[in-house]
Amino acid sequence: MSILSKEAELLAGPPPKQRKARGQNLQNPGWLGYTVLTIVMAAAVYPIYWAFMIASGDAQTIVTRPFLTLPGPNFGENVQRVINSPTLPVSFWTSTLNSIVVSTVVAVSVVFFSTLAGYAFSKLRFKGSSGLLYFVIATLAVPTQLAVVPLYIVMVNLQLTGNLLAVILPAVVSAFGVFWMTQYLRQALPYELIEAARVDGASMIRTFWSIALPAARPAAAMLALFIFIQTWTNYFWPYIVLDNDSATLPVALSTLANNYFDDYSLIFSGIIVSIIPLFILFLVTGRQLVKGIMEGAVKG
């Protein structure tokens, strides 16, 4: 894409959807191709469907029912029993809310700081910029999860255990995010626009706010999506540092599994309830997710 057309796109907003005839000279998949895809699809859907089947039955369903059958009538009731259970030490409402808060705050802050740094790395000249960018990329390979021991000691000293901040704070920046935004802004933001803003007397931060941030919007949205999902599905660290009142959804789910060991329909109702929010997100944004993975080779 040329700079000119990019600029026009910036001024005119998103382009009309392109349906590029990319595949004129592609091979046909043949029946074998469709068979492979159908099997893969079935393998992807079946465990989830099976879980829903158990969740919508009664305690006996798991023993009596065959492998594939229609869902039972009890899903609503089972969910009610899980959510309103007096013996369950975690509340699914609270933990869903906790998950939403944590994932949203982390996604927003990662996107903001990544865009800021990505803008500097891709478009501003300063001493040591390439060295520092290499450092950022190198940190991608550092398994920071292994630092749980000192992180826990720090959180205890700050009296943050059982506080959502303990999960939020270590996640507010992401090397991956910086790398991602740098790559995107490098090609999406023409220098001419920045120069024009500077000539008009905009300060550096004003230039960032009015020029770079709007230009970064498509990539920022994708990044936010990935960070949101990644934070939402996290278990190890939240499990260590949170308690029953501050539990996120996966932590609450694991607690449920330990407390209702005998009744599978209730455990599975909890599983389905925990799956639903991201499912809805997937239905709405799945297209962008696919696009994001294919454009950025994201890896959580």
Next chain:
Amino acid sequence: MTIKTDADRQVRLIAFRQTISRWDVKFSPYLYISPFFILFAITGLFPLLYTAFVSVHDWSIIGGQGDFVGAENYEFVIGRTDFWVALRNTFSIFVLSSIPQVILALIIAAVLDTNIRAKTFWRMGVLLPYVVTPVAIALIFSTMFADQTGIVNRFLTSIGIDAVPWHAQPLPAHFVISTMVNFRWTGYNALIFLAAMQAIPRDYYEAAMIDGAGRLRRFFSITIPQLRPTIIFVVVTSTIGGLQIFDEPRLYDVYGRGGADQQWLTLTMYIYELGWTQQNFGRAAAVAWLLFLVIVIFGAINLILTQAIASGDGTKRKRTRNSKVKVAK
């Protein structure tokens, strides 16, 4: 007099503004990147180094820092069979999840790269498991693969095959845990491969077809070598993530301790066990550092291996990731 001072003031004001503006230009970039570096230093780098400090001390969860003990924690840990079993399990689960996953993802990507109908539908379909929390996946699969009552064993016995001890034996347990990982990530990696495949110039295939190369030949002689950087990327990132596996094995049974005989105890689970169950942070930190070392070594080995395997004809190295794909359109 007054006029002169006014002019003076204005000159000074302009000069001042210019200085501010120069500083703005000079220091803004550092200001913009500083949040990442400061926060990464606090929440990433410092804890990692601090882990080393903790690992050479006697350190309990309640009493806090104790005496300096040198390599004692490391010696203790290395002397335990638990550690070696956990290392074996981690490695076994990693191999069972990464190799089949890459092969399967390549096949799916190759099919998606053909002229199929309803492209978006299939792409979203293979990605669906990605949004399911590992905890939920682990609970679903551990129930399906229950030794006595699980549907997998019921199915196997119904068609005349012996039930498999999915929990009782290490290797079947590793297989199931790997399946959970594969379930969530195969489609995701297939899309990464698909993107890379689409960046391969179609003329290569046409030329090969004219030369009489069949489908398989084209796949192995063009697609695979062209995908080299992407395959390396996927393998190395899955090494880093895969060796830290915790969620799936932790929830493979209700006790979360890796099975009665540690059949599926992984190194990260062992860190948790030492630190939070046995309340000995020094030893947990020692295992964390050892795992860090293992990851670095395996990351390097995988890098070399995949480079060797995937470099059929390594002369045409093409960058296939993100921006390049866009440019190619």
